[in-house]
Amino acid sequence: MAPSVVAIVLCGALLHAGWNALVKKGRDPFLSSVLVASGAGLISLPLLPFLAQPAAASWPYALASTIIHYAYYGLLAAAYRHGDMSHAYPLMRGSAPLLVALASVPLLGEHLSLTQYAAVACISGGIFGLWFATRAAGAGDEDASSRPRSSAYALLNALVIAAYTLVDGLGVRASTAPAAYVMWLHVLSAIGLLAWCLLRCARELRDYARQFWKVAILGGAGTLGAYGLALWAMTVAPLAAVAALRETSILFAALIAKFFLAERIGSKRAFAIAAIAAGAVLMRLA
Template structure:
């Protein structure tokens, strides 16, 4: 893997972990997510308009991925209200490629190697360690359940976007998919009780920065993919699981013990096996 591609993928991993930690430490993650989505969509709209490149076949994919993105951000924001980032994030990021692999094997007839099977086992063991075996059972169970929900959304839109991206340039495709998801998410929040006040209270620089970072992280991945294989980029990018685990204590004030760190490490190792096998 070229050094520049490695640096881009690692930078993307850091930014991805950072924007999740920013949203996870917010007092109102749902409202903060609304601010983040709005900031990102508004900022990158001129870029997408300037470099617009999409054919008519993209619209069915945009319709489906928009709904999945809406479900993803709703699940993610709710997860961070009920559980620590250091629990939700490794499960969500680690299980997503496992679910993509399982769908490929069971529904699409794609074969799986011994290395990928071993990777699934490592991810499973890592999730158990992240989830924890003792203490705080109810809270940890909620975090694990929301992590699985987020992972399911990631896996679903990944399978859709794999084909949809063939019909539009990456930034345009992302903007087109995120625009209706953002309108739906923010619109729903505004019509809830005290929704407008919640969004106004969350309209601060940090949540807006989280939205910008999410787009920049994606752009860095695209740049890395132009320089190295998808498998190698994916394996480096999943180091975001470890980065989030290490930064959760100083940035989000979470208690991250050795068991949770070890679990995050196993998740990264398992995803790397799945990607590279």
């Protein structure tokens, strides 16, 4: 990867960790997720007329990804409802790169170098190490009985993340217009989630939005920027390599969890974070 691509992917990782923290901190993670998706859609909508539009070949991928993202937001909210961010986030983000790396070779014909495979393993291993350290320490206010449910939702979401990573990697390459492709994804996701809430909990969503409208603005900008930067990077670098480097968001998530969510970080988690950083260096040198 070129240094500029590495920097852009890391910036997207920081944005991703930030908007996840907003969802976790909110009173209702699902409604916070809806606000984040809606904010991204509202930001995207007025910009779309000024952008080159995605090629027709990319629309099946965009529609498939939109459906997958509905599952993503639901599982994300469920994982955070039943567990701490420091427990669920590493599990979700740590499993996905391995799944992407395994699937991209037969599906996309991509071949990673031994160094890149080592980087994927190092980053993912560090993230899992962070998760196990969190479990051993019993960090946060998470109740032990709720941890299995959080783990189950997080693992399911890892499959979802791997699925939309592969679908969007193909879609953005076929689109010839990465920015518009990403913005249409957020507009379509917002429409579906808002329609669901208007049918099921319109008053609750209205009251929640009045109180937490800043989540829509900050989270919407964060998720739009994070995913847009990642998809752009996928047009100039291997999917598995981008997906793995993007998982360094756990470095930023750990700091945000400590200072924003008041979670503790001990020596075991520090070693796990160091492993992730080493994996990022390997990916840079590959």
